[in-house]
Amino acid sequence: MFDIDNYFENFVKTNKIFEERNILRPEFVPKILPHRDNQIRKIAEIVACTLKNSKPSNIFIFGKTGTGKTAVVNYVKGHLNIQCRNSELPEPKWISLNCQQVNSSYRVLARICNELDPYNPVPIAGWPIDVVFDKLIEKLDTYVHGICFIILDEIDILVKKMKKSHDILYNLARINSRLKQAKVNIIGISNVLNFKNSLDPRVLSSLGEEEIVFPAYNAQELKEILDQRANFAFQRGALAHDIIPLCAALAAKEHGDARKALDLLRKAGELAERRQSPSITSDFVYFAQNDIEKDKMKEYCESLPLQSKAILLSIYAMQKNRAGNAIITGDVYSCYLELQKQIPGLNKLSQRRVSEIIRELDLSGIVNAQIKSNGRYGRTKFINLNIPLEDLNKYLLNENRLNDLFDYRPKCIGSNITCFKGQKYVKLG
């Protein structure tokens, strides 16, 4: 039996690992941002005209996740605000939106309005979009006495999701011609390097006046970033000498993601602390890496809608019972139709939608769906689970409606015939 009192007593006695763990969190902005001098200088040069009360050019910032885009913008923002205060100029207004959460034209406009005037909020739905736009102009002129920077983080998601967002971005980029007093500057941030190609040329010419690319960090740069933070985050002697190079090397393998490197280091520290180890060793880093991956998968599976869980369960059932046969989209759909009848309150989806959900599962990394052509036997996805069956079983356990179906043996698996649109076909081997 676990001796909880003894554990707590030992926990207090063992050496502290962390001095200040928040320093390792991604939202922490350090006083110095290593290897981002060029980008800081470029943004500073563009926004400096704010100090002469002129509107800076709109900016597009590109770079993969964890390359310091948001941190650099926040860094410049802090310094520009201080400079404005020192020069007795009105401080610019900064409105930051993450387009993953605020992902429709209406919501973007409404959110900006509500940031400017939280006491008279625009409703979350119901108004015609041009009315919201007029309201935005009114609020900008009322509440902004200088420059208003609108930061659209992950702007590519907004554009990908909505055709109408092109119009809104175009209108936002040209909003200054309708403003009497305020001036608006747009900073678009994207993780997708070729995102520009998907933009309407009108939007691109008005919005992308300046472009800044954030390259990925290499292992040496990541090591220096980790060194800088670790000095303040950990107790002296808590880190073995090889830990930071190891974390940097593991993160560098994944397109130089500093956020991932910091996460890995923090998680390794937390594991060492929980195991009451006096220091962090490389084993804790590997455990942490494994834990981060598992946590991501678990969180992803648990947050899936019921339909996606049912499709995942169909792939699970096929893989468990397939006896060496390949799993293709048609099989998964047949199995899904069998399961759907047994899950209360679950509507039947079309094969088109099921195919789309399989694609989403593939993008998330939980399954591997590779398109292959079998000549005259057609072209389809060959699907495999990317995680062990027992792990998926655990991740889906929180969905009560699926609990009785983990041992389900699909009827379609017993025959070599599959049905589609009323026609029978011989299955692939």
Place this chain on the structure above:
DNA sequence: GATCCACAGGAAATTAAGGGTC
């Protein structure tokens, strides 16, 4: 080289839901 299969996936249409105004 033409044909065929089993989808893949883009685009448009449809439906339902949530909220507003009058």
Place this chain on the structure above:
DNA sequence: GACCCTTAATTTCCTGTGGATC
């Protein structure tokens, strides 16, 4: 309560794909 608006989810329709087979 009727009607309008936006959005999200899904369906329907359609064209494209790539390699085995004819």
